Amino acid sequence: MVSITTDTRNLPEAQRLIEYMVERANHLGPLNLAIAQTMLESTKDRFDEQQAPDGTPWVPSKAAKAAKRKTLLDTHHMRDNTFSAEATDKEARWGTNAVQARLFQTGGTIKMPSRKGNVRLRENADGTLMRQSRNKNLARFARANHKRARSVAFESGAYNIQVIARPFLGLSKRDQSTIYDLTEDYLAPGGA
DSSP: OOOOOOOOTTOHHHHHHHHHHHHHHTOOHHHHHHHHHHHHHHHHHHHHHTBOTTSOBOOOOHHHHHHTSOTTOSSSHHHHHSEEEEEOSSOEEEEEOOTTHHHHHHOEEEEEOOEEEEEEEEBOTTSOBOBOSSOTTSBOBOOTTOSSEEEEEEEEOOEEEEEOOOOOOSOOHHHHHHHHHHHHHHHSTTOO
């Protein structure tokens, strides 16, 4: 704890200012909430900017390249629906509860086990498999209510999926400057 002792009896304006700043410093909830909400928006912006907090560009995913879209923004679900911000007098917190977030943040390997099963595939009236319009080598899956369908057994071997790290949580230099500015504004007389 920091202790400041000063004689301000002859400086009433300075005394009021010091008392004000001490009072504000003892109630940091509003400041921490402003920091958490601002950093939450900065974190979400990284999905549009496609870069880590340190400014390093994300490596585009193969799926994003093929679909001509941005990486980690297939449905926008993680960015738009899983992040939250909260604060107390002691801390500002922001982040996501998405289970895949850690893997996206740090990278890693997903180990897919071998598996067996059955799939329902649609049939034409003559009993041949119905094909996809874009790729004639691929059959069309059948819903449970499709009457012309056949069940086909499949087997898949084990394989690994390597996920490249695409950090989005963290503080950029701009974020640090923003936090400094928010703090300065909060502690200033008449501050936010």
